[in-house]
Every structure is written in structure tokens, then in C-alpha cells.
Amino acid sequence: MTSLLGSNQTSRSQLVVVGNGMVGHHFIEQLIELGGLDEYDITVFGEEVNLAYDRVHLSDYFNGATAEDLAMTTSDYYLNHGVTFYTNTRVIALDREQKLVLIEDGEAVSYDKLVLATGSYPFVPPIPGHQRENTFVYRTLDDLDAIKACADKVKTGTVVGGGLLGLEAANALKNLGLETSVVEFAPRLMPVQLDETGGAVLKEMIEGLGVSVLTATATNDIVDGEQAYHRMNFAGGDFLETDLILFSAGIRPRDELARQSELEIGERGGIVINNQCITSDADIYAIGECALWEGRIYGLVAPGYTMAKTAAGHLMRNVGAAFTGADMSTKLKLLGCDVGSIGDAHAISQGARSFIYQDQVNQEYRKLVVSEDGKKVIGAVLVGDNSYYDTLLQYYLNGIDLPEQAQSLILPASNGESVGLGVDALPAAASICSCHNVTKQDISDAVASGAMSVADVKGATKAATGCGGCAALLKKVVDNELTALGVEVSTDICEHFPFTRQDLYNLVKVEGIKSFKALLDKHGKGHGCEICKPAVGSILASVWNDYVLTNDHISLQDTNDRFLANMQKDGTYSIVPRIPGGEITPEKLIVIGEVAKDYKLYTKITGGQRIDLFGATLAQLPEIWKRLIDAGFETGQAYGKSVRTVKSCVGSTWCRYGVNDSVGMAIKIENRYKGLRSPHKLKFAVSGCTRECAEAQSKDIGVIATEGGWNLYVCGNGGMKPRHADLFATDLDDETLIRYIDRVLMFYVKTADRLQRTSVWMDGLEGGLDYLKDVVINDSLGLGDELEQQMSHVVDTFQCEWKTTVNDEKALKTFRQFVNYDGTDENVVFVQERDQIRPATEDEKYELIAKAV
Amino acid sequence: MNWNLICTKDDLVEDAGVAAMVNGEQVAIFYVPEAEESVFAVSNWDPIGKANVMSRGLTAHLEGQWVVASPLYKQHYVLNSGQCLEEDITLKVWPIKLVDNDVYLAS
Ligand code: SRM
Ligand SMILES: Cc1cc2nc3c(=O)[nH]c(=O)nc-3n(C[C@H](O)[C@H](O)[C@H](O)COP(=O)(O)OP(=O)(O)OC[C@H]3O[C@@H](n4cnc5c(N)ncnc54)[C@H](O)[C@@H]3O)c2cc1C
Ligand code: SF4
Ligand code: FES
Numbered sequence: 001m002t003s004l005l006g007s008n009q010t011s012r013s014q015l016v017v018v019g020n021g022m023v024g025h026h027f028i029e030q031l032i033e034l035g036g037l038d039e040y041d042i043t044v045f046g047e048e049v050n051l052a053y054d055r056v057h058l059s060d061y062f063n064g065a066t067a068e069d070l071a072m073t074t075s076d077y078y079l080n081h082g083v084t085f086y087t088n089t090r091v092i093a094l095d096r097e098q099k100l101v102l103i104e105d106g107e108a109v110s111y112d113k114l115v116l117a118t119g120s121y122p123f124v125p126p127i128p129g130h131q132r133e134n135t136f137v138y139r140t141l142d143d144l145d146a147i148k149a150c151a152d153k154v155k156t157g158t159v160v161g162g163g164l165l166g167l168e169a170a171n172a173l174k175n176l177g178l179e180t181s182v183v184e185f186a187p188r189l190m191p192v193q194l195d196e197t198g199g200a201v202l203k204e205m206i207e208g209l210g211v212s213v214l215t216a217t218a219t220n221d222i223v224d225g226e227q228a229y230h231r232m233n234f235a236g237g238d239f240l241e242t243d244l245i246l247f248s249a250g251i252r253p254r255d256e257l258a259r260q261s262e263l264e265i266g267e268r269g270g271i272v273i274n275n276q277c278i279t280s281d282a283d284i285y286a287i288g289e290c291a292l293w294e295g296r297i298y299g300l301v302a303p304g305y306t307m308a309k310t311a312a313g314h315l316m317r318n319v320g321a322a323f324t325g326a327d328m329s330t331k332l333k334l335l336g337c338d339v340g341s342i343g344d345a346h347a348i349s350q351g352a353r354s355f356i357y358q359d360q361v362n363q364e365y366r367k368l369v370v371s372e373d374g375k376k377v378i379g380a381v382l383v384g385d386n387s388y389y390d391t392l393l394q395y396y397l398n399g400i401d402l403p404e405q406a407q408s409l410i411l412p413a414s415n416g417e418s419v420g421l422g423v424d425a426l427p428a429a430a431s432i433c434s435c436h437n438v439t440k441q442d443i444s445d446a447v448a449s450g451a452m453s454v455a456d457v458k459g460a461t462k463a464a465t466g467c468g469g470c471a472a473l474l475k476k477v478v479d480n481e482l483t484a485l486g487v488e489v490s491t492d493i494c495e496h497f498p499f500t501r502q503d504l505y506n507l508v509k510v511e512g513i514k515s516f517k518a519l520l521d522k523h524g525k526g527h528g529c530e531i532c533k534p535a536v537g538s539i540l541a542s543v544w545n546d547y548v549l550t551n552d553h554i555s556l557q558d559t560n561d562r563f564l565a566n567m568q569k570d571g572t573y574s575i576v577p578r579i580p581g582g583e584i585t586p587e588k589l590i591v592i593g594e595v596a597k598d599y600k601l602y603t604k605i606t607g608g609q610r611i612d613l614f615g616a617t618l619a620q621l622p623e624i625w626k627r628l629i630d631a632g633f634e635t636g637q638a639y640g641k642s643v644r645t646v647k648s649c650v651g652s653t654w655c656r657y658g659v660n661d662s663v664g665m666a667i668k669i670e671n672r673y674k675g676l677r678s679p680h681k682l683k684f685a686v687s688g689c690t691r692e693c694a695e696a697q698s699k700d701i702g703v704i705a706t707e708g709g710w711n712l713y714v715c716g717n718g719g720m721k722p723r724h725a726d727l728f729a730t731d732l733d734d735e736t737l738i739r740y741i742d743r744v745l746m747f748y749v750k751t752a753d754r755l756q757r758t759s760v761w762m763d764g765l766e767g768g769l770d771y772l773k774d775v776v777i778n779d780s781l782g783l784g785d786e787l788e789q790q791m792s793h794v795v796d797t798f799q800c801e802w803k804t805t806v807n808d809e810k811a812l813k814t815f816r817q818f819v820n821y822d823g824t825d826e827n828v829v830f831v832q833e834r835d836q837i838r839p840a841t842e843d844e845k846y847e848l849i850a851k852a853v
Numbered sequence: 854m855n856w857n858l859i860c861t862k863d864d865l866v867e868d869a870g871v872a873a874m875v876n877g878e879q880v881a882i883f884y885v886p887e888a889e890e891s892v893f894a895v896s897n898w899d900p901i902g903k904a905n906v907m908s909r910g911l912t913a914h915l916e917g918q919w920v921v922a923s924p925l926y927k928q929h930y931v932l933n934s935g936q937c938l939e940e941d942i943t944l945k946v947w948p949i950k951l952v953d954n955d956v957y958l959a960s
Contacts, residue, residue, distance in 0.1 A: 493914070527887050529913030530922040555868035559909045567924055571904035581937035618909075796898070814871075819864040819882070821874035825905050827898075844905065 003796060011748055012041050013112035015315070018091045018257065020046025022055055023288030023304035024117030025072050030312035030626065033080055043084040043109060044486050045091050045101070045828030047475040051075065051641065051779040056301055056467055061144050062172050063770075064727055070141075075243030094261040096281055099734040113283050115311060116271060120289040120435045121297070124247045129222030134229050138169040141628070151176040154243030156228055158182070162189040166248035167334040170211055174335065176465040180211045181240060183248075185231070187216045191340035197358065199380040201365040203339045205384065208363075214240070225649065233348070251299055253290045254299055275322040277311040279410040285311040293687070298326055301466065302434040312580030326396060327434065330390045331382075331469055331633060338386035344369055352378060355407045359384075359697050359838075366410040375401050390473050398430045410532040410557065423476045432477055435466025440477055447481040454478050455721075455763060472766070492752065494531040500547075501679065505539050505620040515552040534558045536640055541677035541789070544751045545797040547804050549811045560639035563815065564801055565621055568614060570839040573621055575601070576638035577628050578674060581686075581746045582609030599624055602836045608645035608683070610636060615837050617824060619817045625802040631674065634674070634800040640679045641755070643684075646670035647695065651688030651705065657690035668695075669703070672738065675798040676745065676791075679752040683718075697725045700758040701741055710737045714772070715746055717759035726769045728760065729777065738817065739788065743776040746787035858877065861929040865892070865956065870908035870921065872925070875960055880947060881908035882956065883932055888919050893932035893950070894947040894958055910936050936955050 013033075017024050018322060027044060033085050034041070045496050046052070053070040061070060078085045086103070093102040099106045124607040130177025134154070136147050147406040151157065157173040159166045162184030173180045182189075189206070195597055202563035203213050209676035218235040228241040252268040264272040264280035270292025277285045277293075287307035298304065304328035313321025329342040334385035347354050351372025358365045366388060369379035379394040382388055395402065395409070402409075414673060429442040438461045446460040454475050458464055491500045497520075499507070504519070513519045518529060528536075537556030541571055551566075559564050577592065592611055596603045599620060616624055625635075638644065648666035654657030664685040676682070685696040686703040696702030700714035710729030716725025731742060752761040764772060774780040805811045816826060829845050830837035840848060859873050865884035872926045873880045876894065879897035910915040913929070920929040921935030928939045935944035948959040 305940070388903070527885075527914035529915055529917075530911035531913075533911060533913070551867065554866060555912070558911065559906075564910065567906065567909070569902070569904065569925070571909075636905040812867055813864070817872065818874045818879075819860040819871045823874065827905050 012039060014110060015040040015042050015113045015115070016111040017042065017044040017117060018117055019117035019159045019288070019290070020044050020048070020085065020087070020115060021119045021288065022052060022072065022301050023119070023308050024115070025052030026305050027115060027117060027287060027308035027312055028083060030309050031315060034312055034316045036312065036316060037081060037539050040113070041084070045086045045089050045103065047090040047144070049088050050141060051085065051087060053141065059168055059172050062142060062175055064730060066727065067141055069727060073111070076561065082605070091257060092156065095259050096261050099283070110551065110586070111444065113825045114285070114288055116257060116286040117288045117352050118280070118290045120248060120251040120253050120256065123250045123252045124483065125249050127219050127221060129166065130247070132222055133174050134243060135247065138172070139245050147244070149245050149809060151178055154229065155179060156242045157244040157246065157349070158232065158242040160219065161244045161248035161250065162186070162213065163189060163192065163250065164330070164334070167206070167302050169246050169248050171305045171335045173244070175213060175430050178244065180215045181242065182211060183217050183219060183240070184213070184215045185218055189213065189215065189317040190339065192849060195346055195367060198365050199368065199384045201363055201383045202339060202513045203623070204365050206335055209335055211335065245314065247259070248302065251289065251298055253292065255290055255629045256422055258286070266295065267687070277307050277323055278314070287311050293323060299327070300328065300330070302326060305435060305466070306437055309794055318609060321445060329393055329396070329677060331386050338382065338384055338419065339380035340380070340389040342380040342393055345430065347379060349378055355410060357410045368406065369409045370406060374406065377402065394426055394430060396429050400425060407780060423473070423480045432473055433463035433466065433470040436462040438463040443474070443477050443483050447478065447485060452487070455760065458639065472673065493535055494529055495526050496520065496526045496532050499523065499533055499541070502751055503520070503537060505543070505750055507729065508539050509543050514540065517552070517555050534561070537561070537680065545675070547799065548801060549805060549808070549814070554814065563618060563621060564635060564639060564805060565616070566639050572614070573618065574615050574638070574826055575616055575621070575624055576606070576610060576636035576815065577633035578636040578670070579610040580670035581646055581663050581664055583648070583667060591628070592814065595624055595627050600837060602838060609647050610645060612638070615830060617817060617828065618815055619813045622806050622812055624734070629800070629803050629806060637803040641671045641678060643670070643682045645683055647685035647699070649687050649693035653803070655688055657691060658705065660688060660710070661708055662686040662688035662694065662705055665703060665710070672795055673745065674758050676794050678745070678749050680755050680757045682745070682758070691804055695786060699725060701744070712737060714739055715762035717757055721759070723759040728769070728773065740776055742791040743784055743787045746790050747772070747775060747783070854959045856950070857960050859956045859958050861956065862951065862954045868912055870903070870910065870912070872908040875947070875958060879905045880958065882949065883912055883921060885919055890933060892917065892949045892951045892956060893905055894920070894949040895930060895932060895935050896945040899925055900942050900944070901928055902926055907944065
């Protein structure tokens, strides 16, 4: 046995990865997925301080995302998989003969197989003065920290380079509050992706946003300025004064290790690789932006991922693994302007012909490039409106024959008709998600093996989890596949209402409808069912907040809501009094203890910082609640699709680290939102400092105290599919915090599906977190006041349902065990365990009954 | 077969159920004014959840039939036949009628 183990260990090869960027990390993940840990000991070196992070979304770092949010992995992931990793460690040389990797401090590590994933560096044109202080590049988290620190102190900024990254950087400078300029050497913006008119339209749009754009402008030198820190002198004699300069003039592959060790290098740089991503040394692979395939460098993440997969496949002896090029079409939002470019954007192919549409009023420009025979799309340029992109891209990638009126693909749809390509028409091999190389076939397969929703398919295939650009298309394909399988993807809530929950919510609200019957008469058919009744019951409660056990509403309530308690497996109920923020006096604890003792209830501390009493019969519920209410308790609504608990940590009042009163805030929040009925249950937490003892980042609404106030997190989830909450806003004062929570919650109540937790709602929300921020923080829909008013209506009309019930003779009547008999349910039998009751099992019941006879 | 007076209409809950004890058996009585029958009686025992809870389920109208959904695991039972829509199981049913204000059940 031991020898087997030992031999296994020594037989593993040493695999070293240089570079822990997006592609290097993806490679490791892929290799692990393919079972690579059985064969390789993996070691990875990264020069940056952070482990791999999402460079594609680097700019989010300026919009509140933290390094953690951008992280693509954790040290735990590597540790758990036995991957040895070094951060902040640069590899300085390779010794190919002895198969060694040399690192900065002189240490050497040997390898059997080596993977170079060193990425690229921003090219800085050698203009005299380019090394002055306050000049930057835009590539790493460190770069962004440095830019931010400088931007805080100055007024103006200039980006050298008007390409894709340059414009993204310009947007960042603008958002940092700088008066921003872009200087581009070429005669137009985005010269690679756009044609002349497209570039001109984009320039006009960007200038309209207050960013000045100088095209066809070469900088001669950079010297001290008079009004600002720098003065950039241009070739024609003009100049520009600016405090901060950011170079974004293209990228160059980081091939220095390959050069030093004499691997084959392209004429203009880049490590030459073949279709298996192998360099001129059979034991060395190169992947990502440092690799040169057929004379090309790919500056996008998707081709890099494909290379990573290829190399991992090859290392695991998959002979079919090959990289055969990638499409460079792109769709972007730059400074808020839609820009798209597909294939031969410049119409340089033999015989290429174009359709062109331009709308100078709305600043839209579109060009469709078709083949000589007019049958296929070979390229396109879009500026101003990207809604045409997905369809055009699918025509292009899949070589689909153009419709008779090809120009309709770029013309605005008249009278609402859609010219989009039905996903039906896509061939099985059509690539839906290029980041993760997911085809239509992969999605069909996932659906065939049980995925029933976009979320399932995302989980199974990773589609739409990279850049996210394919999300809308993915949804269409998934819906289409489900329909093909005969699964109804109708969004109607049930056979009684041809509406979604959102529609019903709006009808109830706008038409002032107050009962299920009224809604059914006006907008539904038939008599309702166990789907629409509770859904409408919940909507009525969210909007009007009436007592739920009135004649009109009682039959709408799910079993638990109808008796204001959670039914257990034997038909008895549990009782959960509200304990706001988890804070409770000894007196109240004693009352709970006494009640539990008197009624012999099983007592347990819940996962939500309160106390659950189990084993009460239907008829006992009102009596027990009367005692609790007399002692000052309120219903905890553990039964409702409503606000559950606000978990707290002890916070600044006691804890030596606390920076704010988390318990106070938790109680405030719980008392404000208790009673709110919503599409699904809502959980909150408030932590007193970043140590996060209350686990706020796993809640629907999480609040964490900071030196500057409160950070607000939204849409987290524990449960079946945990989801980390998203950071929504930082350093809020109490009032703003509450206002944002009001708005987020009411917007959720208004727009979510039935039984959809906030996490799933967020994942399906078009536009995602940014959209929600826009709605809540910038009030982009003009809904802010309305949402707040609705919340104050709910707050103002709060009543403890149990208090109302114990004082309502009519309601109390419904809690009788039997309408014609005073006895109890003989099937409810308890046995003792650890000094408390629990329901007897079938066998135990059988025995007990046998004994009794 | 004898018609026994069980309770009055006021004891019932519109569009929902209540439980009654009849000759030592637990009966779930549903009052559905829109239905032709207007009252239904099925066994209160949930054969899948194994508890006396059927009276606490939600009533529904599905594809032309009146049904109750078990509060425990949500199977549907047709109210006038007791037939389960998902499994091959049938609940016992009793003849029941509403005369003026009184509810009679035959056993
Ligand atoms: C009592 C308690 C377990 C305990 O003994 O600690 C509990 C018990 C139940 N949970 Fe829970 N959950 C309890 C805390 C949690 C937590 C932890 C927390 O809140 O911090 C979670 C994960 C956090 C979250 O929700 O994101 C949790 C995730 C669930 C889920 C999965 C939700 C999801 O989105 O995946 C369900 C199922 C559902 O709601 O559809 C569920 C459903 C249930 C139900 C209602 C199942 C049922 O229908 O019978 C249980 C009955 C409660 C009862 O009879 O009183 N319970 N449940 C906890 C009550 C907390 C309270 O004070 O109200
Ligand atoms: C602001 C910005 C926006 C972008 N937007 C998009 C987009 O929308 N879509 C898209 O597809 N792509 C985008 N990209 C490009 C994308 O980020 C890259 O294609 C991707 O990061 C390439 O991955 P990589 O692993 O090859 O290189 P990198 O992510 O750069 O990783 C290489 C890593 O290797 C390290 N390294 C290098 N040499 C050594 C050494 N000798 N020793 C140790 N470590 C070393 C580097 O420090 C780096 O951490 C964007 C890039 C930026 C900067
Ligand atoms: S989260 Fe911070 S303040 Fe709260 S208990 Fe933990 S350490 Fe203390
Ligand atoms: S294309 Fe980037 S996530 Fe699918």
C-alpha cells in the first residue's frame, strides 16, 4: 500500500506556470478539471501582489469594486488543490538546458513542463518626457491605485491613444472628476475597429459628453506646463496643458523570458506557438497575450482562454485539442456610447460591398459589409446602437444566408417589427459564448441533461460568466431549447392569469385592486389555484398591507401564512417570536422559557439569531401567542415570504474592533422592514466592522460599518446556491442607507418573479448591478419617490398579525382543530430525546400504539 | 347511509378547508361557493406526508377540476373523487351537502 502511494507521488511531473493573470489562472483551472492533479505538481509564479483577477473589468475598480470583487481565485482554492503559488515574485530567466526557472532572489525551480502566460505590457511611445512624474499606464490594480492617488490632487487628464483601451481609460479619468482629453495619432478614433465615418460619429458623441478629442495629432515632447503639470507639444505647433498623462497606445507581448532563452520570437515580438500552443521548445507552452499564433497576437481574453484549454488538453494527452484562431469582433460601451465591430469592418476583402445607414439626428451609424455575391455578412460597424450586433454576429460567424432585404438588418425597425435572427436558424455549432467557447449544441446538451433555466445552463456550461456580452443571446437560446423540449416557457404565472407576476403587481397597484376576486374578474379566468392565489395574496400584502386573515384574503394564504406559523412534518407548528437584531433581555428570555415549559415545546436557537419553539398544535397557537404578545413579543413571520431576521454582531458598543453600532442599526432595520411581504423571504445582517461577524455579505441586504459610515451590500444568498452579495454603495450615512434599502427592496418587490430570491433576481436583471445602481442611486427611471412612498406606506401600516389575530374572534375560530369536536389529533405523538420532545417516527408510533392496546 | 349534521356554514371557511371528526375519522371539509357541489369531504389524512393535514391545503381549480394541494408536499387531489393527480393514490371521500345553513355528511 505505502509503496503504491509513494510511487504515485514521485511519478508526478513538475509543471510550472509563469504568469498568474487571467489566462494563466484559467489554464490551471482547466488542468485541474481534466484531472491534471493526478499527474502534475503545479507551481505558479505571479509578479503582481494579487492572485489572478479580472482585468477585463479592471475599470470597475474605480466604480466601487474591490480587489476581492475582481479576484478570479483565492489562495484557498490553490491550497485546497495543492497548487504551489508565489505572488509578488518575478521569474527573471529560464535555463532550458537544465529545465530551470530562475526567480528574482536567485532561487531556481525545476520543471518538466513549462507554461508561459506572461501577458503583455502597455506600449509607451518614446516621446521625450514620457517618464516624467504623473504619467501612467492602465493595466494593473497597482496602476489604478497610482492613477487614483494622482487624480485626487489634480484637475485635468489626457489619454494618449484613442483605441479601445484608451477610450475606456478616458472614461475612467472622466469618472474620477478630471477634465479629460484624448490624443490620437491616427486620423480617427478606434482605427482598428471603425471606418472613417464610424470614427467620426463616435468622436462627435464623445465630445458631446465633454471629453475633448484630438485626432491626427502627434506629440513631439512633454515638458513642464504653466497652468498645469505638463505641457504636451504637438507636431503642428499646438500644445495642450494637462496634469496627468495616461499612455494607452497599444500593447506589446511580454516575451522577455522567451528572448533571453532563445525561443522562437515573431518579427515584431510574441512567442511563436503552433496549434497546440507549444513553442519552439516541445516542453514549453505559451498562452494568452504573450503568444503569437500564425503571426497574430490576440489582445482579448476569449482567445486566451481557448489557448489555455488547448494547452491543458494537450498536457492531458487529448490529441484533438487545438487552437485554430479566434474571432476578434467586439461590442463595447465606451463612455456610454455603443460601439461594435465585426469581421472585415473596413470592407477590404475582394469584391466586398456595403450597406450604410446614418442618422445624424440621433447620432447612429451602421455599416453592413457583404460578400461579392451579396449572400453573406463579412463585416459590420456599429456606432450608437448595439442592438443590431448579436444578429449580425451570428450571420457572420455561422455563414448564414442573408435575407432578401439584407439592409433590413441595419435599418431601424418600423412599427415595432423585429428583424432579429430567430435563434432557431442558428446551426448547432454556432458559438454563443466566446469567452467560454460554448456552442448552441453545448446548451442543447445541458438542457437535455436537466438544466431548466438560464441559471442552470450558466452553472453547467459557464456561458455568460466571462465578459457577460452573450447573456441576452444565451437566454433566447435556452428558452428556445426548452420550448423545443416541450417545456412551457410561457411567463404567465398560471392558467388563470395570462400575466407575469410583475404585470399583476402593476395591475393591482395602478387599478387600485384590493382583492383576488376583483383581480380575477377583471383580468383572469377560472377560479385560481395554489400558484396564483398566494402570489396575488403576497402582491396585495406588499401593496396594501392589509391584515392577511380577512374573509377576502384568508383562502389566498399558503398553509403557513394561513395559520401564521410553520407547519412541521406531523402537522404541528413552530413558533418564532421576533427578536430584532438578536438582542433580548433576560426577562423576555425567561418568558420564552416559561411558555416553552408550560406547553412542553421543543426549543432551539435558530440560524437566524432567534428562538424557535416546536410542537404546538393548531389550537394551541393562539393561546401561546397571547402569552408572548402580553410579554411584548411580536410575530417573527418565520412563515411568510417576508422579512425574516436581521442578524447582527455586537459591534462598537462592546467589541474592541467595532467602528459603529451594528446592533442599533440592525434593530432599526428590522423594525422598519418587519411586516414587508415580498416575492420571497428577505434576510439582512449588520456587521460592526470589516471582520464581518454577522456574515452580511451572504444576505439579501448586508450592511457593514466603515470609518465613513456604512457599506451596503445587496442580493447575497446562503441556502441552496450561495451567492456573495454585491457591494452597492460605500460610506453611507444612516439616512442614505435607509433610503437606498427602501428603494432596492421596493424595486425588487415590484419587478421580481414569484418565489425569486434577490440573488436570482439580480442574476437575471438586465443590466445587472450597474442598472440597479442607476435606478436607485441616480433615479434613472424617476421611480425613487414612488418606491420610498410605498415603503413608508408599509412601515406606517405595520401591524403584528398575531396581535390582530388574538383579538379577532372570527379569525380565532379558524384555529380550531376540529369544527365539531374538542379533542386533539391522535396521530400527533412525541417521544423524548435529549430531555425534549420530538415527533415519533412511524415505527415508534406503531410500537407506542401497540403497547397502549 | 345516514346524513349527519356536522356543523353550520359559519364554521366553514370560504374557498378553504376545515377539519371535522366523524365516527373517529378525520374529515377535511372544503367550502367552494363557485363549485357546482359547493362542499366537498375528503379524508384529512395525507397519505404521502403521513399526517392529518389535508384540511389545511389550498384549493385550486385546475383544468376544469376542483382540487386541494397537500400542504406538506403539494400533491393535488381531486375534491369530488379523492384521486391524486401525481400518484396512484386515492383519498377516501364522503357524500356531503349544504342545506340552507347546515352541513350534512353521510356515513
Ligand atoms: C428554523 C431554521 C433552522 C434552524 O433550526 O436554525 C430554518 C428552518 C426552515 N427553513 Fe431555513 N431555517 C433557518 C435558517 C436558514 C438560514 C440561515 C440564516 O437565515 O442565516 C438559511 C440560509 C440563508 C438564506 O436564506 O440565504 C436558510 C435557508 C433556507 C432555504 C433555502 C433558501 C434559498 O434561497 O436557497 C429554505 C427553502 C425556501 O425558502 O424555499 C428554507 C426553508 C426553511 C423551512 C421554512 C422549511 C419548511 O418549509 O419547513 C424550515 C422551517 C422553519 C420552521 O418551521 O420554523 N431555509 N434557512 C432557521 C430559522 C431562522 C429564523 O430565525 O427565522
Ligand atoms: C483595462 C482593460 C480592459 C480590457 N477589456 C477587455 C475586454 O472588454 N474584453 C477582452 O476580451 N479583453 C479585455 N482586456 C484584455 C484582457 O484583460 C487580456 O486579454 C487578458 O488579461 C490577457 O490575459 P493574460 O493572462 O494573457 O495576461 P495578463 O492578464 O496580463 O496576465 C499576465 C500576468 O503575468 C505576470 N507576469 C508577466 N511576466 C512575468 C514574470 N516574468 N514572472 C512572473 N509573472 C509575470 C503579469 O504580471 C500578469 O499578472 C482588457 C484589458 C485591460 C487592461
Ligand atoms: S464584526 Fe467587527 S465589530 Fe462586529 S463583533 Fe465582529 S469584530 Fe466586533
Ligand atoms: S461571450 Fe463573454 S461571457 Fe459569453
